[in-house]
Amino acid sequence: MTTKPDQADQADQPDQAAPSTPSPETGAAADFATRDPAAPAFWDERFERGFTPWDQAGVQPDFEAFATAHAAASVLIPGCGNAWEARWLAEHGRTVRAIDFSPAAVAHARTALGHYADVVEEADFYAYRPPFAPDWIFERAFLCALPKAQRPAYARRMAELLAPGALLAGFFFFADTPKGPPFGIERAELDVLLTPYFTLLDEHEVSASLPVFAGRERWLTWRRNASAPA
Secondary structure (H helix, E strand, C coil), X not given: CCCCHHHCCHHHCCCCCCCCCCCCCCCCCCCCCCCCCCCHXXXXXXXXXXXXXXXXXXXCHHHHHHHHHCCCCCEEEECCCCCHHHHHHHHCCCCEEEEECCHHHHHHHHHHHHHXXXXXXXXXXXXXXXXXXXXXXXXXXXXXXXXXXXXXXXXXXXXXXXCCCCEEEEEEXXXXXXXXXXXXXXXXXXXXXXXXXXXXXXXXXXXXXXXXCCCCEEEEEEEECCCCCC
């Protein structure tokens, strides 16, 4: 996960008085020392304790189908977590970089990727400069990990990183979740956020979801506009 430490939305944090038992359906847990998802320590603690209900431990069919259909695309994966998709891409000879600002997440990803560990970098999404111009930025549990106040910055940064015609595509979590993460977004709100920079090309249901996202996520493909502001 990658968030900017100075933009936490404290109103959206989990209730400090919530029960201490983690919920696999919501990903909520109250027995953690760090409660600010805009801080690397929040994600470090969860990776170190093995509480990662957003982790697929592999790649989903929708990702594999899209990646196969866009076989020449270079890929950037922000908020990569364990970076299973980066491993799949690297194994298929693809140009890929996966970033996360959590040192623990990066360490776990590098261990999981083994021979391909060098495609994972510890970095702040808002400042990172990839070593190539990405044709596709893969969205997976990144937007919904960010405090809501960061959403405009997310959209602007995606637009800065993608050239006209390049793609922002992946899984988007649609839900009314006043507390999080995951922080759900309303469908109309996502349109308002992204349409100044992107045009929606495709939207469809996903074929396999983790319990934390089940029934509330869809695959969307957005193309960077030529005339949109950067």
